[in-house]
Amino acid sequence: MKNYNHKTIELKIQREWEKKKIYSVSEKSKKLKFYGLVEFPYPSGEGLHIGHPRSYTAMDIIARKRRMEGMNVLYSIGWDAFGLPTENYAIKTGIQPAIVTKKNTDTFRKQLKSLGFSFDWSREINTTDPKYYKWTQWIFLQFFKKGLAYKAKSYINWCPKDKIGLANEEAVGGICDRCGSATEKREKEQWMLAITKYADRLDKDLDLVDYPERVKIQQKNWIGKSEGSEILFKIPLSSFFVKVFTTRPDTLFGVTYVVLAPEHQLVAKLFDQIENKKEVQKFIEDTKKKTELERTAENKNKTGIELKGIKALNPANNEEVPVWIADYVLADYGTGAVMAVPQHDARDREFAEKYNLPIIDKPLVDAKEITKKVGGKIVTKFKLRDWVFSRQRYWGEPIPIINCEKCGSVPVPEKDLPVKLPEVKSYKPTNNGESPLASILKWVNVKCPKCKGKAKRETDTMPNWAGSSWYYLRYTDPKNNKVFADPKKMKYWLGNKSGQGGVDWYNGGMEHTTLHLLYSRFWHKFLYDLKLVPTIEPYQKRTSHGMILGEGGVKMSKSLGNVVNPDDIVKTYGADTLRVYEMFIGPFEESVAWSTESIIGSRRFIEKVWRLRNKAEESPKNFSGPRDKSQTIQNPSASLPLQKLLHKTIKKVGEDIENMRFNTAISAMMILATEMEKVETVDVEDFKKFLQILAPFAPHIVEEIWQNLREKKSISFSEWPKYDENLIKDKEIKIAVQVNGKFRTEILIEVDEKEEIVKNKALKNEIVLKYMMGGSPKKVIYVKNRLINILT
């Protein structure tokens, strides 16, 4: 028997899969479908990160198990390729982003193929492909037509030295990460998507999906639904009112002051009546200088100033209360004004104590009644804000709008889609804050599709969240030129049980919980309303993997020099070993530290499986012709304890995969392999069952052995083994015996043995008698089939 050579085996097997296209699927199947999804990668110049295979192997294991369970499985991959790093690389080198992207995706594809994922490569997609982004633009136009894409003033990060707009990521802490100078906020007209229109449904429909509780909590907190009242406080001697939003209208009698955001419109309107104009003006100026970060970080130093000469009338009792402005009240949440009840609110109390404002104890009243009585309104507010959808960048989907002086924003006619990205000389944003596209006059100057007059193209591009908001729909029908995906194909793959359904299982990172996951749910619901997708929600089930950190638990980074290249691991140990190691490394949902030293354990396990093949071959039963598989158990030469262990392992591995407890599944298979190695021969049928449950984890080596055992069909489509209930049940078990709560010995009992018999057995036990020291049992606690505790 040859030595195990992962290089030749893995290459050979991968070529066979590719040649036969065994993982290509179509919806023309009578089998039940399963749609497994992983977040498609951003093809960075650094190549595949060692963390990518964690998620991809996990879903590959599930996909492979589903195939063996007889399902028609869609598992696909693509590239989320628009984005900043490629563009910045282009700015530095002058190489076209499209060329860089091509190079990077080629690398990623090769790397992913070397890991043996069972992707249907015929469905590969790329968000930067005009054939793909045609439909991203098309969906944008649907938003526009429904009035959900609109233009509004917003702020961008602006570096006054470099004269360019910056992404949040490039302006962390208000510092430009290119030149280190302080950034400013600059007002700019931007395209927005009205995600807030869907806030309530995005919140409520979380009840329909199977997401981890922590993901649901995070989404709910992000959406931030709260019910409360809007109440008007009149400003005496003026025609103005302060409109406050409160979730505690029942505390209205406890209000001792009102606080406005410094940017609140009323401050300017009432400015003439303010007695301390100078101080107020200075306070407002100071607040403006602070970045959002500084303002929100100053928890302990809430600052404010009273608007002297201005009062507000509490509508509950017509008493006058002072009006303040403070930086802790934000202009863009609620109404930008709050009523302060220091008696009932910790933050109001802190502020009141600092500035010596009164704290009064007034009665609590019924929230609804008081709201009605004072002419207020019961309202629901959300934290969620509309989505700024414009980027002044090159490497994104051009927003398909033509700006006409006469007609305003006019959508590009569908027949003219996609609006392709033109080639430019410089990828750097212009120094007046416009995208580099603005400098290509030939491209910009067009006729208005409506009036045929002079018009200009929109030069803003979309954020990279656009392409990833609908990619799972494109996988169902990746080459369609007529529609973004055929409704029939979507219906097949997404399922439609009374509007429920969606991708069956979507695994991804926690970092995408509030942005990508929420954005794509929003797009999906919008498309559902247009009757363009068959389900209310895009994903039925979502799970999250933990990060793979560097050795010792620190983040992997170039600067720390602790980046692990998956190519090196595949080369040295093989894809099967890397897959097994990444699944064995720790609990799937938690962050774990990489350890190159520990990989050897997974490699040893794989080699052990290779050696086990000899035991199976040497079994004389191999030459006795075909056998009835159901007779395996009665096979006289098969060891009963080993068979019991095999069937227990089949059960455990199956259950562990479903719960993504891959680490304990592998541990169980290691135990089984070690036990198999101890016996002289292993029944070939039993060994095959072991190979089958290992197949999703280490598909190459098992396929090779499978072929050697004269199996003609790929193990990938063999039937997932069933375990025998009778073999799993034990007749006798050991249970723990405690005396006064301390473990002292164990006794053998029959499973489900009567309590009386167990008690008698325990009380006769020598060791138990010794520890009871002649005393008599006062109380005996028996936990069935587990433990008996004797108290004296």
Add this chain to the structure above:
RNA sequence: GCCCAGGUGGCGGAAUUGGUAGACGCGAUAGACUCAAAAUCUAUUGAUGGCAACAUCAUGAGAGUUCGAUUCUCUCCCUGGGCACCA
């Protein structure tokens, strides 16, 4: 400051969800095989005391509930991630 995770041997981690803490793997030590090495196999491996049987202690710290707590409750400390002071 708030929210969400998490804290168990030298290291990564198990523990049937309140029932024998440390499965499995790495590392380490000793032995077998070998001229030798590698590979493989066997044994030991939480700490302290003891020749040993064994005993005591031990799951971030401290309390509590319980016959029994890694698991539940409270207080505190630390690590990681997120944040929009959300009225």
